[in-house]
Amino acid sequence: MDESENSSATEIPPTIHLRSLLPSLTPKLAVVAEEILADPAVIVRLSVSELAQRTGTSMSTIVRLCQELGLQGFQDLKLKLAAEGTATGYDGPTQGDDRESILSKVLSSTVDAIGHTQHTLDKASFNQVAEHLLSARSIIFLGAGASAAVAFDAAFRFRTLGVRAEFHSDSHMQLTAARFLRPGDVAMAISHSGSTRETLTAIEAASSGGAHSAAITTFARSPLAESVDHVLLAGGTESEFRIAAVSSRLAHLAVIDALFVAVASLRPERARAAQELWSEMIAKHRLSPPWATRREPGG
Template sequence: MISGGLALIRESISALNRPEQKAAKYILENPEEIIRLSIQELAKRSDSSSSAIIRLCKNLGMDGFRELKLRVTGDLQASANGGEEFKEVRPNDDVPTLIETITNNSLYSLKETSKVLDPEKIEQAVEALANANRIDFYAAGASQLAALDGQHKFMRINKHCTAYMDSHMQLTSAVTLSESDVAVGISYSGETVHVIDAIRQAKSNGALTIGITKYGMNSLAKEVDILLETLSSESDMRSAATSSRIVQLNVIDILFIGAAGKDYDHSIEYLRKSRSAILQSYRKK
C-alpha cells in the first residue's frame, strides 16, 4: 500500500490557494473520514469544490483523488501497524520523550523524503557534480550546515568547491561560474532571497543549477535546472530547523557517494590522502 499522502499535504499546504487549502486542512484533520468520501462529498464538507480538490491532487503530483485516498489509507495502516508518523513536541515533554519524539521525526522525514526523491533527477545531479570543474553551494541559516558539509565532502575527492557563508561572497562567486560548473542552492522554504539571486546569476553564466528544497512549487524550484525535493514535517514550537536539516544532509550524502562512485579509484586516492594528512596533523599536536 502506497503512503505519504498526509506528509505531502502538510509540506505543500502553504503554497496552495484558499479553496485547495480548505480541502487540504479537512483531509489532515479527518484522514479516517476522507477515505470513504467521494470527491463531491469532500468538497461539500470542506467548503471547497471538486475542481479545487482535483487541482490539489495535481499539485501534490498525484494522478487524481483515488491515488490521494490510497496514500492516506497507506498512512493510516502504517500508523496502526506501529510505523513512524510525525509527532508534535510539547513544551513540558520530559527528556526520554524528547529523545523518542525527535528521533522518530527525523526517521519519519528521511523515509518520506526517500519516497519523493526522483531517481532520474538524482542521477542527473550526480552526473553533473561528478563532471563539474567547480561546485558552488549557496545557503543560509541551518541550510548552511548542509552547504558546508557538501563543500567538505566534495573537496575530499579533489573537487574545487565553495560554500561561503556571506551572501555577497556567494553572489560574487556565482558571477565567476561558467558552463563547466555547477551551482547548488539549498533552502528548505525555497524563498531565501540571496540564494535565489545567486542561483539566477550562476544560471545566467551558463552553470548548471541544482535546488534542494521542500516538496512543492516555490521560488527556488522555479529557477533550477534539477529540482531535488524533500519532505520534513517540523514542530510548531521549533526554534530552529531539525528534521529539514537532517534530510538536506542525507541528500548531500547521496549526491556525494554517487559522484565519488563515478570515478571510484580517483575518489579513494584523494580520500586516503586527506585522511592521512589529517591524522598526521593530530600526531604533531
C-alpha cells in the same frame, strides 16, 4: 525545472506529496489539505460533499486539490490514502508533552523526513546531478541561515574527493563566486523553504553564466525549485519551537551524503587517492588516544 523531472509525482504517497505542496496552495486548497493530513484514515470514509462541509469549502475545491496531486478525482485520492495505509497526521510535540514524549516525537519526525525522501526524490534528477558534480570544473554550494551549515558540510566533503568545491558564508561572496561560474560548473543550493532571497539571487547569477544549477529543498513549488535545472526534494514537517526543522536539515545532509558516495563510486581510484592524501594531512592534527600509548603493567 524540467517538467519531465516531476513526471513521477503521482507515485509519491499522497500525504507526503501534500506536505511538499502545502506552502504553494491557495488558502482554500490549504484548508482541505490540512484536514486530509490531520487524519487520512477518516478522509477515506467520507464523501466529497462531507469533506466539503467539514472544511467549509466546495466540492470543486476538493476536486481541484486532487488535480494538484495529479489524481483523477476524490475517489482516486481515497484509494491512494487507503493504499498508503499507515499514514497519519504528523504528531508533533505539544505544550503538554513530557520530555520523553518530546524526545520520541522529534526523533520520529527525523526518521520520517529521511524515509519520505525516498519517495519525493526523483532518481533521474539525482543521477544527473551526480554526473554534473563528477565532471564539474568548479562547484559552489549555496545556503543561508540554517542551510548554510549543510552547504558548508557539502563543500568540505567534496573537497576531500579532490574536487574544487567551495562555500562562502557571506552572501555577497556567494553572489560573486556564483556569477563567475561558467558552462560545465555547478551551483548547488540548499534551502528548506526554497524562498530565501540571497540563495535565489546567487542561483540566478550562476545560471546567467551558463552553469548547471541544482537545489535540495523541501517544497516542490518554491521559487528555488522553479529556478534550477534539477530539484532534489527532501525534508520534513516543522513544528512549534523548531525553526527550519532539524529533521529537514538531516534529510538534506543525507542527500548530500548520497551524492558524495555516488560521485566517489563513479571514479573510485581518484576518490581513494584524494581521501588518502586528506587522511595523511589530517592525521598530523589529531592527538593520539590515551589507549594507543598505554602500557600494560610490567610491560
